[in-house]
Amino acid sequence: xxxxxxxxxxxxxxxxxxxxxxxxxxxxxxxxxxxxxxxxxxxxxxxxxxxxxxxxxxxxxxxxxxxxxxxxxxxxxxxxxxxxxxxxxxxxxxxxxxxxxxxxxxxxxxxxxxxxxxxxxxxxxxxxxxxxxxxxxxxxxxxxxxxxxxxxxxxxxxxxxxxxxxxxxxxxxxxxxxxxxxxxxxxxxxxxxxxxxxxxxxxxxxxxxxxxxxxxxxxxxxxxxxxxxxxxxxxxxxxxxxxxxxxxxxxxxxxxxxxxxxxxxxxxxxxxxxxxxxxxxxxxxxxxxxxxxxxxxxxxxxxxxxxxxxxxxxxxxxxxxxxxxxxxxxxxxxxxxxxxxxxxxxxxxxxxxxxxxxxxxxxxxxxxxxxxxxxxxxxxxxxxxxxxxxxxxxxxxxxxxxxxxxxxxxxxxxxxxxxxxxxxxxxxxxxxxxxxxxxx
Amino acid sequence: xxxxxxxxxxxxxxxxxxxxxxxxxxxxxxxxxxxxxxxxxxxxxxxxxxxxxxxxxxxxxxxxxxxxxxxxxxxxxxxxxxxxxxxxxxxxxxxxxxxxxxxxxxxxxxxxxxxxxxxxxxxxxxxxxxxxxxxxxxxxxxxxxxxxxxxxxxxxxxxxxxxxxxxxxxxxxxxxxxxxxxxxxxxxxxxxxxxxxxxxxxxxxxxxxxxxxxxxxxxxxxxxxxxxxxxxxxxxxxxxxxxxxxxxxxxxxxxxxxxxxxxxxxxxxxxxxxxxxxxxxxxxxxxxxxxxxxxxxxxxxxxxxxxxxxxxxxxxxxxxxxx
Numbered sequence: 001x002x003x004x005x006x007x008x009x010x011x012x013x014x015x016x017x018x019x020x021x022x023x024x025x026x027x028x029x030x031x032x033x034x035x036x037x038x039x040x041x042x043x044x045x046x047x048x049x050x051x052x053x054x055x056x057x058x059x060x061x062x063x064x065x066x067x068x069x070x071x072x073x074x075x076x077x078x079x080x081x082x083x084x085x086x087x088x089x090x091x092x093x094x095x096x097x098x099x100x101x102x103x104x105x106x107x108x109x110x111x112x113x114x115x116x117x118x119x120x121x122x123x124x125x126x127x128x129x130x131x132x133x134x135x136x137x138x139x140x141x142x143x144x145x146x147x148x149x150x151x152x153x154x155x156x157x158x159x160x161x162x163x164x165x166x167x168x169x170x171x172x173x174x175x176x177x178x179x180x181x182x183x184x185x186x187x188x189x190x191x192x193x194x195x196x197x198x199x200x201x202x203x204x205x206x207x208x209x210x211x212x213x214x215x216x217x218x219x220x221x222x223x224x225x226x227x228x229x230x231x232x233x234x235x236x237x238x239x240x241x242x243x244x245x246x247x248x249x250x251x252x253x254x255x256x257x258x259x260x261x262x263x264x265x266x267x268x269x270x271x272x273x274x275x276x277x278x279x280x281x282x283x284x285x286x287x288x289x290x291x292x293x294x295x296x297x298x299x300x301x302x303x304x305x306x307x308x309x310x311x312x313x314x315x316x317x318x319x320x321x322x323x324x325x326x327x328x329x330x331x332x333x334x335x336x337x338x339x340x341x342x343x344x345x346x347x348x349x350x351x352x353x354x355x356x357x358x359x360x361x362x363x364x365x366x367x368x369x370x371x372x373x374x375x376x377x378x379x380x381x382x383x384x385x386x387x388x389x390x391x392x393x394x395x396x397x398x399x400x401x402x403x404x405x406x407x408x409x410x411x412x413x414x415x416x417x418x419x420x421x422x423x424x425x426x427x428x429x430x431x432x433x434x435x436x437x438x439x440x
Numbered sequence: 441x442x443x444x445x446x447x448x449x450x451x452x453x454x455x456x457x458x459x460x461x462x463x464x465x466x467x468x469x470x471x472x473x474x475x476x477x478x479x480x481x482x483x484x485x486x487x488x489x490x491x492x493x494x495x496x497x498x499x500x501x502x503x504x505x506x507x508x509x510x511x512x513x514x515x516x517x518x519x520x521x522x523x524x525x526x527x528x529x530x531x532x533x534x535x536x537x538x539x540x541x542x543x544x545x546x547x548x549x550x551x552x553x554x555x556x557x558x559x560x561x562x563x564x565x566x567x568x569x570x571x572x573x574x575x576x577x578x579x580x581x582x583x584x585x586x587x588x589x590x591x592x593x594x595x596x597x598x599x600x601x602x603x604x605x606x607x608x609x610x611x612x613x614x615x616x617x618x619x620x621x622x623x624x625x626x627x628x629x630x631x632x633x634x635x636x637x638x639x640x641x642x643x644x645x646x647x648x649x650x651x652x653x654x655x656x657x658x659x660x661x662x663x664x665x666x667x668x669x670x671x672x673x674x675x676x677x678x679x680x681x682x683x684x685x686x687x688x689x690x691x692x693x694x695x696x697x698x699x700x701x702x703x704x705x706x707x708x709x710x711x712x713x714x715x716x717x718x719x720x721x722x723x724x725x726x727x728x729x730x731x732x733x734x735x736x737x738x739x740x741x742x743x744x745x746x747x748x749x750x751x752x753x754x755x756x757x758x759x760x761x762x763x
Contacts, residue, residue, distance in 0.1 A: 050667045051626070052643035057763075061628040061641060121626015121641065121668030125606075128625050132606040139605035139629060228603065229633045230734050378637045379731060380590060383575050384755070386568050388762045 006432040009171075015421045015428065016172050018266040019179070025418055032411050039404035042397045043118065051121050054398035057389040059382050060375040064394045064402040065119035067371040071250065071364050072112035072405060073146070073222045074243070078251025079105025079153050080215030081287070084208040093279055095431055096271045096423040100258050102157040103422075104251065107412035109150040109218075111405045118401050138224045145217040152214050156207045157416075158186075159200050163426035166190035167437060179419065192426075192437050219244045226370070232302075232309030233374030242294040248287035249334075250363035253356035256280050258413065260353040262422045271423050274348060281347030284356065288338045295330065312377045322373050325365055333362020531620065531659040531677075534612030539702035540594070540675050541615065542689075543721060545743040548696045549574065549587040550750035558691030563671070564663045566647045568759045569640050571673035572688050576755060585752050586745035589696060591688070592617060592638040592673035593730060593738030600630035600639065609670070615702070615739050616677050620659045621669035630670060635734050639672045644763070675699075685710050694749070702739075 046053045056063040082101035086094055117123050133140045168175060169183035190196055223243035226234035236242070259280065263272040299317075302310040317326045337355050340346040346355065372392055382390050394402070429437060497513040519526060551574050559565070559572045571591055578585040594617050601611050608623035609630055619630075631639045646652075646665035655664045660677035676686030684690070689697040689710030700707030700718060708715045721727065725743040732738070 050642070050644050052763075057643060058631070058640050059637065061631045119627070121628070121670075122624065123626075125623075125625040128606045128623065132608075132623065134605060134607050137603050137605040137629070139603070139627060143605075225629065226632075229599065230635050231632070375632070379635045380637050381575055381577070382637070384568075384570070384573060384759055386759050386761055386763045389568070 006429075006434075008429055008434050008437055011429050011432065011434075012167060012171050012425065014268070014270065015423050015425050016168055017174070018417075019168070019172075019419060019421070020174065020176060021418075024265075025414070028414065029411065032407050032414070036404060036407045036411070039400045039407065042400035043404065045397055046118075046401060047123070051119075053395060054401070055388065055392055055394045056398075057392070058385065059378060059389055060372055060392035062119070062371055062375065063392055064368070064398055065115060067364075067367040068402050068405060069112055069115040069119065070222055070243070070367045070371065072108045072115055072409075073219055074247035074250045074363065074367070075254050076105045076108035076112060076149070076153075076251070077215050077219055077244065077247035078255055079156070080149075080211050081248050081251060081283075082255065083156060084211040084215070086283070088205075088208055092431070093276060095427050096268075097255065097259065097276060097280070099157065099160070099420075099422060099424050100262065101251075101255050102153055103413055103416045104254050104258060105153040106150065106157055107409045107416070108254075109146060109153060110412065111408045113146060113150075114408065115405045118404075138221055138228055141221045142218070142225065145214060145221055149211070149214040149218045152207055152211050156204065156211060159204050159207065160424045160427060161186070161420060162188055162190050162200060163192065163197075164421050164424060166192070167425055167429075168421070216244060219247050226374075231374050231378065232307075233313040233370075236298060238294060238297055242291075242298055245287060245291040245294050246363065246366065249284070249291045250360060252280065252284040252287055253359040253363065256284065256352055256356040257360065260349055260356075262417060263349070266417075266422060268423060271428065277349045277352050278344065278347040281341045281352045281355075284352075284359070285338055285341035288334055288341070288359070292334055292338065295334065309377070309379065313374060316373055316377065317369065321376075322369060326369055329362045329365045329369060333359055333366065527658070528620075531618060532610060532612065534614035534616060534677075535680060536613070537703065538614040538680075540680065540739065541700060541702045541707065541718060542591075542594075542675065542686075542740045543698035543707055543718070543727065543743060544589055544740060545696050545698070545725070546586055546588060546745035547743065547748050548694045548750075549589060549745075550694055551576075551587040551753065551755050552693055553755075554691045554693055555589060555688035555697070558687040559673070562663075562676070562687045563661065564647050564652060564665050565640075565671070566763070568763050569642075569647075569671070571638075571640070571671070574755070576752075584745075584748075586748065587752070587755075588742070588745075589688075590636065590638070590730075591740065592675075593636050593736065593740045594673075594675060596737035596739060597735055599633040599635065599734075599736060603629040603633045605629065614680075616675045616680075617672075618659055618674055618677065619662065619670055619672055621662060621666040621671065622657055622659075624666075624669040626668040626670070628670065635731060635736065636738075639670050641670055642667050 054063060054065070056065075079102045082094060083098050087098065117126060120126065129140065129143055133143075135141075165183040166187035166189075169180050169187060175183065220240035220243065223239035227236055227239035229235065256277065259272050259276065262268055299314065303314050303318075306314070316322050337359050340351070340355055346352065376390075376392065426437070494512055495514045498510045499513050499516060501509055501511055501516075503509055553574055555572050556570060556574065560567065560569065563571055565571065573590055575588045575590050576585055577588045594615055596611075596615070598609075598611055598617050601609055601617060604610075605627060606623055606625055608621075608625070609617060609619040611617050626641070628641060631637075631641065642665050645667050649664065649667070652664035657664065658678060660674060660681060662671050662674055665671055676684075676688070679686055679690075685699050685708060686697075689699045692710050695709050695711035697710045698707035698716070698718075698721065699710060700715070702718060705718050706715050707718045707721065721743070722741055727741045727743050729738045729741060
């Protein structure tokens with residue numbers, strides 16, 4: 001693409017024309033709100049009658065809610081991979097994707113906190129975690145690092161927005177009138193002075209570096225909720241990296257899906273090009289390969305020894321009750337996507353969208369397979385209890401409550417992308433050779 | 441500044457007299473502080489002595505751990521903690537001087553399930569909620585099946601306590617792992633961590649909840665049970681406080697359970713009321729623990745199911761199909 005055709009006016013209008021309230025937005029948010037209300041009604045039933053409205057019981061005590069929580073934490077990790085790891089390495093092509101990745105990170109991390117509340121038997125005692133918190137408990141570590149990661153991600157999203165908002169509230173006439181003062185306040189009087197840019201760049205760099213340990217921690221600690229127990233299937237030393245690498249797979253897929261829809265709906269074809277999809281395809285293939293490597297370790301090593309507990313667990317996964325889901329997820333959601341992504345033609349926008357949707361769905365079921373089957377075969381036999389204690393099956397109310405966080409994530413992403421440029425404006429202008437922007 | 445400093449130090453070295461004077465003053469100061477401190481100490485000691493009156497009226501009191509002691513009546517003070525605060529600190533301190541231990545003789549269990557019903561009755565549990573459950577076990581295909589009563593193992597290294605985020609479940613000095621359901625947030629991490637599946641949850645409104653509305657909570661009995669919280673075997677801590685054997689131990693018709701104090705090295709059979717040496721009982725009968733390889737250090741010991749008194753019978757389930 002010829003960079004000369006990008007003037008600041010064109011870039012500004014291209015990247016901000018979606019910032020307005022239109023019919024499509026209202027319908028979409030209306031549908032989301034209505035669905036959310038249905039789910040909230042389901043949650044009110046749970047609040048009134050207790051967790052018994054869900055299918056979880058004394059043996060499978062962590063069900064959809066917890067596997068959902070793991071999935072949400074996982075998806076949020078992509079902000080760190082795209083912005084921090086790849087960004088610090090100096091990959092220039094990432095610029096238009098960074099804000100998408102950070103939006104996903106912020107949305108999923110914020111909602112993950114809510115998901116875990118839906119799993120509490122006594123949600124009104126949530127603050128006890130702060131009043132009586134015991135630092136020995138991994139839950140305390142999880143709460144700490146999730147709040148840290150969320151804060152860092154939010155700041156990281158905000159810093160590049162300062163310049164963007166300064167440009168927009170001065171140069172974009174079509175900005176909704178009520179949004180203008182908001183932009184003015186949030187732009188913090190930015191006027192593109194070298195000193196201001198230096199501060200923002202330095203702060204961003206510090207945040208990027210801090211983001212790496214924070215992100216690694218949130219998913220490692222989340223994996224420890226399982227790995228600190230001695231149950232077969234959870235009692236694993238590689239759960240930390242296994243979860244982290246899996247998180248990158250889910251997150252990369254989520255970013256590709258978001259890229260596709262933003263590109264189409266906000267007409268960003270000039271900025272989110274086939275090259276970006278091609279590169280994201282390579283990223284997705286790479287992280288999937290790493291995840292495959294950890295999967296091989298996680299299943300082959302205990303499978304070779306077949307200690308009693310592991311033998312029962314693996315038998316159920318490989319050839320038992322969960323075999324269909326297991327192999328569909330492993331082959332369809334991991335091995336086949338890797339094979340397809342090796343070919344350039346499958347890294348074009350539409351094919352990679354389809355692959356990413358499959359990968360993301362598989363990633364959700366993978367969390368289910370990590371959380372639930374282990375609990376169905378504890379060390380001691382399950383006896384003299386009702387049938388629904390022995391086998392877990394989610395109820396309708398539980399499913400609705402589990403859908404709510406997805407709706408919330410979509411709402412957050414929609415709102416952020418509707419009121420702020422999806423692609424960093426100031427940085428893009430810089431990269432297109434516009435060194436100084438006139439502030440009128 | 442620097443110049444001033446150097447001239448100052450020069451002065452000091454040139455004027456040995458000045459230096460002595462300074463030292464002298466310093467010493468006086470130190471001595472003064474010392475005297476003042478000593479005087480203050482003496483004075484406060486005097487006040488304390490003056491206050492310490494003796495009435496000569498000796499009262500005989502019973503301490504928490506059951507010893508009779510004599511105390512001057514003026515020394516008796518009202519409890520600092522009262523009501524809920526007091527009971528909570530008692531719950532957490534446990535029963536001083538004790539190390540409770542249970543021995544379950546598998547050769548005597550015929551799955552009468554009397555322990556279970558006594559336990560469920562005492563703790564207001566539904567039929568499918570077990571603090572104590574009898575499992576039908578079979579170690580290997582060639583070995584015979586047997587009944588194994590299983591309750592909380594009151595581990596000395598309890599995985600459940602380690603993971604609790606709010607200190608709702610804790611290990612007491614007397615060995616009991618307790619749970620307070622007015623603290624529990626219902627995260628169920630303890631249930632995930634327990635390798636013995638010993639913990640249960642109040643998924644729905646507890647049994648006859650309406651009848652127990654005004655009842656004062658007692659953590660040592662864990663009643664009234666509370667919706668959305670975890671419950672488990674407590675070694676009948678409320679009974680132990682009264683000097684009685686646990687509900688299950690007392691209810692067993694077949695002499696399966698021994699219960700007692702490791703510090704005394706004595707356990708009492710709940711059926712025959714015979715008291716025996718713990719160490720000898722375990723040694724003579726090859727006592728063992730459940731899954732000791734997990735490092736949990738259980739306080740429940742099992743005696744192997746050899747020379748069984750009763751033939752093994754398949755148990756009939758009386759629990760509802762779905763709850």
